[in-house]
Amino acid sequence: MKKQNIRTLSLIVCTFTYLLVGAAVFDSLESQHEIKTLHLLTNMSAMIRIKYNITDDDYGIVETMVTKSAPFKGGSQWRFSGAFYYAITVLTTIGYGHSTPRTVGGKVFTMCYALAGIPLGLVMFQSIGDRVNRASSIVIRAVKRFLGCGSQEASELDLICAVVTLSVLVIAGGAAAFSREEGWTYFDSVYYCFITLTTIGFGDMVALQQDNALNTRPDYVAFALVFILFGLAVVAASLNLLVLRFVTMNTEDEKRDEAEALQAAQETVRLEGDVITANGSTLMRREQQASDGDVTSVCSCRCHSCWPPLPLPIGR
Structure with missing residues (x-):
């Protein structure tokens, strides 16, 4: 402890x-x-x-209009494709903030939807990540068998390296696609993919917000959504391995502490009254019982072992 x-x-x-x-x-x-x-x-x-x-008042009105109209520059956000995009950002906790509910009903439903959807999404991605790890272990064993390695088992380090490599490839490939479709620099696209797949979701860069892409480019919408879901599964696999490693270390320490505490309790010796006990059990009870039967009274009372009194020799 x-x-x-x-x-x-x-x-x-x-x-x-x-x-x-x-x-x-x-x-x-x-x-x-x-x-x-x-x-x-x-x-x-x-x-x-x-x-x-x-005037200052008119300029304030213009600022408000520009700010309020920003979400509409990407086209309609609440048709089915845009609403599905929003639902994914809620369930995955990415939360770009590019579109948010304005009605009371939409806000209430978002909270209820998130309460049920976020745990469901976490369990799903954790399960998919576990499947990815198992598939990676199969591939690693096959590669080791093909190369004739001495140990053909997939170690924890092998799995971490494989899944991290897969995550890097997913981010690199997604960045290339978004750089071409969105007109971003490749570095900005890598930044967007990383922020998205780690569910940080700042919202400073959001895909599908140009030229009404949500409603006019279903192929690009499908690619973006599949990338988010698949990429999150791969990243979840990486995080599962890292978290599992820390949890394993923590569990090993707890077991070691419990074993040490149990050993210390077994070796504990204490005195209860005039009886010595170890770990709650009385010691030398048999020795006391045996000695009680051999004790002869030397008292002056009427004990059967010393009554009648023996005659005392009288010195002459």
Whole structure:
């Protein structure tokens, strides 16, 4: 138990340290760019107001209109294909935020739908990931058998390498397709695929949002949805192996602690009154019973072993 507490405390400290390091790095990388962008937008806003003689109230209305109309630039989002896309982002917890329900009924149904759908999706992807791992182990054993390796069993390290390689191939292939279809750079496409398949889903880059693609390009819609589902299954396989490794380490430590505690309890010796016990069992009970039968009373009371009293020799 003590080792488990130390491990938990170490994980907490490492996690918060990781967060602090990440915050410092993001601050140094992004803060200056944010300030420059803000100054640029502020200057452009002032120039537009002066050029077209727009009041602050009118400019605020224009800003609101531009912001509100942004989701509609990609075409209708709530027809069946767009609604199916939205349902996938809910069930997989990607949550791009490119389209959100505006009605009370839509918001209520989203919450209820997510409560039932998210656990279902997690179980499904975990099961598919397990199947992928089993298929990978079969392929690894076949390759080792073909190469004549001494050990033909698929080790945990072999599975991790195979599934991670498959994940990299899926991301690389998907990035090539999205770069061609969306007009993104290849690096931005890799970024989009990674953010999507890890379910981070910032929403800064979302596929199927140009030229009303959701309603006019069913082939591209099908590819994007299959990529998301298959890619999540592959990533789930990788995460299953990593999580299983940590859980196995944790379980081994727990079993070791339990064994040590049991051994310590068995070796514990304590004194209860005038009786010595070990692990709750009385020791030397037989010795006491045997000795009780051999004890002869030397008291002056009327015991059968010393009554009648023996005559005392009288010194002469």
